[in-house]
Amino acid sequence: MRKPSDLASPWFATRGWKPFAFQKRVWAAVARGESGLLHASTGAGKTYALWLAALQHLHAQDTPRAKHPAPLQVLWITPMRALAADTARALQAPLDALQIHWSLGVRSGDTSSAERARQSRRLPSALITTPESLTLLLTRDAAQSEFASLRLVVVDEWHELLGNKRGVQLQLALARLRRWHPGLIVWGISATLGNLEHARDVLLPEGGCLVQGRQDKRIEVDTLLPEAIERFPWAGHMGLKMLAQVRDEVARSSSCLVFTNTRAQAELWYQALLEARPDWAGIIALHHASLARETRNWVEQSLKQGQLKAVVCTSSLDLGVDFLPVERVLQIGSAKGVARLMQRAGRSGHAPGRPSRVTLVPTHSLELVEAAAAREAVAARQIEARRSPALCMDVLVQHLVSMALGAGFRPAQLLEEVRSTWAYRHLRDEQWQWALEFVRNGGASLGAYPDYHRVIEAPDGVWRVANARLARRHRMGIGTIVSDASIQLKFWSKGGGGRNLGSVEEAFVARLRPGDAFLFAGRTLELVRIDNMTAYVRRSTARKPAVPRWNGGRMPLSSELARAVVEQLDSAAHGRYHGPAMQAVKPLLELQRRWSVIPTHDMLLAETWTSRQGCHLFLYPFAGRTTHLGLASLLAWRYSRSQPASFSIAVNDYGLELLCPGEVPWAVMLPDLLSPDELLEDVLASLNAGEMAMRRFREIAQISGLVFGGYPGSHKSTRQIQASSGLFFEVFRQHDAGNLLLGQARDEVLNAELEIDRLAQVLSRLGGLRLHLQPLARPGPLAFPLLVEGMRETLSTEKLADRIARMVADLEKAASRER
Structure with a gap:
């Protein structure tokens, strides 16, 4: 039998590799029985650092003549099913080579029933799985x-798991395994x-080492410059004006x-590229989460085998699919975050020593500033922090x-286990007792309903689910x-059973x-x-098809970016335009x-303008x-507390617009309105917080098991689920005000939807800035996108495009007269 230290080097040598120092540190730490967190650049060899450590440290239990493979030794948790399949292929290679x-x-969720049955009889030596599984x-x-x-x-x-409830679920599962x-x-x-x-602390509450791996991965960030700069940009046209240049860049890439x-x-860009180059049919593909699994698998395999020119x-x-x-x-539009951009860039050059290259494709002129900013932020590795949620009831x-x-649980034993996690380390006794009562009899308001008596306490003190239907x-x-x-x-097939395409x-x-x-x-396609929750379709030759919209499309700009x-704007305000992207956007800035000022890092710019609609305030935090959105409502x-007034609100990533039919003395009022004092109370009063909390409660009701989404083939509709969760929300609010799920809904609205902590930090920062109030004769390049956002709510797409075209023409004439 080989010594553990002899396993990795021969296998690396067959591939012409040499172990990096961080890989050796991981191998040594695992050999000592230590836990830890490994942080290294994409494609640096992190997977094999841990997998070879597992093989070297644990394989001694295996013998070549064993009748069965070794019992379960390693759990490999992945956040995505697609990543699980790719990880399995990567882990299999050393097993085969080292015999x-x-x-x-x-x-x-993609595992076949036959494979599940085999695993039920005997789990494999190493199992790749997700938190839910x-x-x-x-x-x-x-x-x-x-x-x-x-x-x-x-x-x-x-x-990918740290900052959300999936990570909390995993913390609880790990606590059970550690016990x-x-x-x-x-x-x-x-x-x-x-x-x-x-x-590290969230994953390893009892402590562990931190191994910083290779961070010298070169990430090349460049920008595809538009042929003409719009001095009055607006978001929403998907950047298809850049189609010809993107087509040419794809053509130059293997x-x-x-x-x-x-x-x-993605649907629009794929169709546009195919129309621009019909000869690419079969060598370019589309990939997103709503496509059928078979389609996604085919795209991933074809991409790995070098059969596709572009996806x-x-x-x-x-994520880390190799x-x-x-x-x-190529990144269409701003990635909105440094970490996301680096993650996507890392899908290219995914091997040690190979650079990663990402080309930014702005969808409107102001995104050139974001592109220049992103390049600097990536170079400086200004990566966003992610924090774990806590006390998710x-x-x-x-x-x-x-x-x-x-097997069930004993409350005292399980409480110790739950409190060992980072997310529930501050769980109070009364919160624990509430949770126990809630699963035993539905709490104070649901005791009359048998479906919410989910867990019973047996005479031996063990709590179990006795009802087979509720368990299923x-x-x-x-x-x-x-x-x-x-x-x-x-x-659509007359005989039924047509091919599955995915879901919308x-x-x-x-x-x-x-x-x-x-x-x-x-x-x-034509409907x-x-x-029964299935839409049957057939091919169509329509020229103007609709495009499905999925939720989650509007990602906010991160604090770091x-x-x-x-x-970048501060440098421009001082006459410094560094790099091609900033040079290109110089006419706009x-x-x-000329019409206002360029914001700087020590100034808060507020612009005012009077139109037929009323008095506009444009503010740029x-x-x-x-x-x-939270700041504008606030x-x-x-x-309105000082005098009755009604406002229309529009926001984008750079600023906000408040439109009031009457005159507003912003110069006098604004400094006091931006005070961070009594922020929580004012935010809750400024919004329909009850309505927002009720919408948020839909998710909480499903996770906690109050609302059941239905059995396969008979799923409940969104309207049914929302109605059911809304009913629970009102029952709890009227008859069970101490229900902890209600408080959680309010907290999630404040933290997730309104980012109350970030809003407090922003107000504190704004208080230290010099307020520059600038009257406008006409809306400038920064104000114009906010005007467009305000018009979206009242105009159809066609009317909006016509209105924008007229406004741009008028503003361009005014700008040209100044020359």
Whole structure:
């Protein structure tokens, strides 16, 4: 038998590799039984650092003549099913080359029933799975014995789980595994984290080492410059004016990824590229999460094998899938965050020593400033921090029922386990008792309904789920990913059973009538009929198809990228235009200087303008659209306290607009309105916080098991789920005001939808800036996009485009007269 230290080097040598110093540090730490977090650049060799450590440290239990492969030794947690399949291929290579008698399996929502049955009889030596599938495995009667031989857990792409409820769910699952195995070794892997200590502490509450790997990965960021600069830019036309240049860049590449920020945008760009180059049919492809699994698998395999010239994709290909043939990435529009841009750039040159290249494609002129800012921020590695949620009572309630399945739990023992996690380290006794009562009898208001008596206390003191129907229903709802109800798309076939194409959101299909055309999977389709949550379609030759819209398309500008944008503007205000992108946008910014001023890092610019609609205020905090929405509502409400007034609000990532029919003395009022004092109370009063909390409660109700989404083939509609969750919300509000799920809904509105902490920081920052109030004779380049945002709510797409064209023509005439 080889010594553990002899395993990796021969395998590396066969590939012409030499182990990096950080890989050796990981191998040594695992050999000592230490847990840790590995942070290194994309493509630096993180996967093999942990996998070879596992093989070297754990393979001694295996013998070549063993009748069966080694029992379960390693759990490899991945945030995405697509990544699981790719990881399995990467991990299999050393097993084959080193002739290690281990079996390797994947357990996710895509796993076949036959494979699940095999795993039920015996888990593989190494199992690649997702947080949801891991929790499901823990609900089995024999879970403790099935995991008896587990020695190592690896959490891949930890940054993708850290900041959301899926990460909280994983923390609870790991706590269960640690109770069964006090010496369990746990490692996280990440490439784009700005707060490493916090990330380590959340994953490893009992402590662990931090290994900083190779960070010398060269990321080349360049910008595709438009042929003409719009001095009055507006967002919303998807950047298709850049189509010819993007086509030429794709033509010059052997293999590339074209990233978009939304699935709708991906559909449009794929169709546009195919129309521009019909000869590319079959060598360019489309990839997003709503496409059928078979389609996504074909695209990923073809890309890995070098058979595709380009793939138009979304965040579905963000994570660490290894596509060695990809030589460059194009990003359509701003990535809105430094970490996201670096992650996408890393899909090219995905190997040690190879540079990654990303080309930014602005969809309007102001995104040239963002492009220049992003380049500087990537060079400086100004990566955003991600923080774990805490005290998510809906996740805790779900976990209690999950642990009551199978062998059940004893409350005192489980409380110790739950409090060992970072997310619940401050869980109070009364909160724990509330959660227990809620799963036992539905709490103070649902005791009369048997469906909410989910867990019973047996005479032996163990809490279990005794009702088989409730157990089956709960297993189907395990997880924290909640999305709007979707409709399956299938080709129409008279005999039934047409080929599956994927899914679109129910709200989109509900607006269509039979015969209406829409774009999906790169095809123009016509709706034939809807039957039982399935929309049957056929090909169409319509010239103007609709494009499905999926939620989650508007990502706010991150704080790090926003600061970098302000630095670029500050340099421009002082006459310094560094780099091609800033040189290209110079005419726009010089016009902004003539008609107003260019914002700087020590100035808060407020512009006022009077039109037939009333008095406009344009304010530029550069804090992202989510924070600007909260700030605009706050300013309007605070002003209305002093005198009655009504305001229309518009926001974008750079600023906000308040429009009032009457005159407003902003010069006098604005400094006091921007005070950070009594922020929480004023924000709650300024918005319809109750309505927002009720919408947020839909997700909480599903995660906590109050609302059941339905069985396969008979899913409930979004309207049904919203109605059910709204009913619970009102019942709790009127009859169970102490229900902790109500408080959680309000907190999530403040933190997730309004970013109250960021708003407080912004107000504090603005208080230290010099306020520059600038009257306008006409809206300038920064104000114009806000005007367009304000008109979207009242004008159709066609009328909006006509109105914008007239406004731009008038403003360009005014600018030309000044020459």
